Amino acid sequence: MEYKNFFDIAIIGAGPSGCSAALTLRNSSCSVGLFEKSEFPRNKICGDGLCDRSVNTLKAINPAYLEEFLSTQKSMCIRNTELIYKNRSYSIDFKNFGYTCKRQEFDNFLFSLVQRDGKSVTVFQNCGIRTVERHDDVLVLNAENGDVFGAKMVLVCTGATSGIARKLTGSQYDRKSMGVAVRAYYSGVKDLKPDTLELHYKKEFFPGYLWIFPLADGSANVGFGCNVEEPALQTDIRTVFESWIATDERLSERFSDAKRLSPIQGGLVPYSVDTYNCYGDNFCVCGDAASLIDPISGGGIGSAMVSGYFAAQVAESCVLKNDCSKSATAAYSQMLRNRVEREMHSRYLIQKCIKKLPWTMDLLAFVGRRAGFLHKIKTWYFNR
Numbered sequence: 001m002e003y004k005n006f007f008d009i010a011i012i013g014a015g016p017s018g019c020s021a022a023l024t025l026r027n028s029s030c031s032v033g034l035f036e037k038s039e040f041p042r043n044k045i046c047g048d049g050l051c052d053r054s055v056n057t058l059k060a061i062n063p064a065y066l067e068e069f070l071s072t073q074k075s076m077c078i079r080n081t082e083l084i085y086k087n088r089s090y091s092i093d094f095k096n097f098g099y100t101c102k103r104q105e106f107d108n109f110l111f112s113l114v115q116r117d118g119k120s121v122t123v124f125q126n127c128g129i130r131t132v133e134r135h136d137d138v139l140v141l142n143a144e145n146g147d148v149f150g151a152k153m154v155l156v157c158t159g160a161t162s163g164i165a166r167k168l169t170g171s172q173y174d175r176k177s178m179g180v181a182v183r184a185y186y187s188g189v190k191d192l193k194p195d196t197l198e199l200h201y202k203k204e205f206f207p208g209y210l211w212i213f214p215l216a217d218g219s220a221n222v223g224f225g226c227n228v229e230e231p232a233l234q235t236d237i238r239t240v241f242e243s244w245i246a247t248d249e250r251l252s253e254r255f256s257d258a259k260r261l262s263p264i265q266g267g268l269v270p271y272s273v274d275t276y277n278c279y280g281d282n283f284c285v286c287g288d289a290a291s292l293i294d295p296i297s298g299g300g301i302g303s304a305m306v307s308g309y310f311a312a313q314v315a316e317s318c319v320l321k322n323d324c325s326k327s328a329t330a331a332y333s334q335m336l337r338n339r340v341e342r343e344m345h346s347r348y349l350i351q352k353c354i355k356k357l358p359w360t361m362d363l364l365a366f367v368g369r370r371a372g373f374l375h376k377i378k379t380w381y382f383n384r
């Protein structure tokens with residue numbers, strides 16, 4: 001077979017998982033190809049909340065990258081979260097949640113680091129990979145433009161709607177573990193607290209919520225997400241989102257002079273359940289393509305980054321040891337299990353429990369009025 005290029009490691013997708021993998025391999029002795037179907041800076045629909053795991057992974061890849069992010073990017077340090085349920089507000093203060101930063105800017109920042117520092121990385125933009133096929137010990141990447149590439153190891157970092165991941169792992173699209181979310185940018189939202197994330201809950205949509213995240217330029221990222229199969233989601237999700245703001249007494253007042261700065265756009269949220277299928281002969285699957293989103297918060301950037309960081313280390317070791325078999329790539333699954341999956345599993349159980357027994361929401365809210373309990377939630381949930 002004739003290849004345009006042959007790489008030790010091919011990374012498909014340059015979102016947070018793909019760029020974290022590429023940055024981890026920036027000085028590797030392995031040759032690395034990073035394939036991205038769009039051109040940066042590209043739009044990315046997101047709540048723009050970067051939790052501590054995202055920030056800590058960036059620091060683990062290179063402490064100087066975190067400093068550079070903080071000194072060059074427009075980000076907002078978050079110290080507080082307000083949970084609003086039945087018109088009561090429960091405030092959780094914490095020191096190290098993370099930041100808000102527009103995804104277009106954050107993703108472009110990561111991508112620029114790869115372009116600048118990725119000595120071993122060849123970057124292809126506007127290069128969507130249509131299919132990945134196996135030929136003996138090699139994976140063949142067929143690009144949409146007709147080019148053909150070969151690789152010993154492939155990291156699939158293609159996001160929430162990854163046909164490539166499903167084909168390689170043999171897993172099916174599962175609506176039960178799929179969320180959907182929409183967001184838009186607004187200016188002029190009243191009473192926006194610059195260091196506080198707001199999460200508004202209604203029992204029928206739990207674990208879904210409406211969020212208001214403040215951004216460094218004074219605007220807000222406002223959105224709503226819930227399970228795709230949520231029975232309460234009887235109309236289009238955009239309608240639910242807009243009517244929540246319009247009919248809620250407090251929110252409608254706060255948005256009375258607000259201006260929507262962008263269309264309301266949405267995307268899928270494949271959250272983590274209890275089965276994982278993220279590795280095999282010659283490949284690892286990372287981030288949303290491996291369904292690593294937190295089933296309660298809907299946050300996935302941190303898990304995406306840490307999964308890219310782990311997968312890159314395992315891929316490099318597989319190539320150097322000349323063993324890219326499933327038993328060798330299983331090390332990636334083990335690393336994920338220890339760092340992410342156990343935690344996600346407990347969240348998934350909580351999600352299921354509250355869905356089955358909705359009164360537990362009220363119980364939690366009742367107990368939550370006691371500061372000590374909130375403090376425990378805070379340390380367990382946020383400061384990890």
Ligand SMILES: Cc1cc2nc3c(=O)[nH]c(=O)nc-3n(C[C@H](O)[C@H](O)[C@H](O)COP(=O)(O)OP(=O)(O)OC[C@H]3O[C@@H](n4cnc5c(N)ncnc54)[C@H](O)[C@@H]3O)c2cc1C
Nearest residue numbers: 013015016017037046047049129159267287288299300301
């Ligand atoms: C409305 C909404 C709000 C959200 N809010 C938050 C939040 O506030 N905080 C948080 O942590 N998470 C949030 N998430 C989840 C978060 O966006 C994802 O978990 C995160 O983007 C996953 O990163 P990734 O690298 O796995 O995938 P992506 O970020 O989706 O990156 C995938 C990349 O692969 C490229 N690609 C896809 N297919 C191909 C192909 N065939 N060939 C080449 N390139 C390809 C895409 O163009 C893209 O650049 C939100 C999600 C949604 C939908």
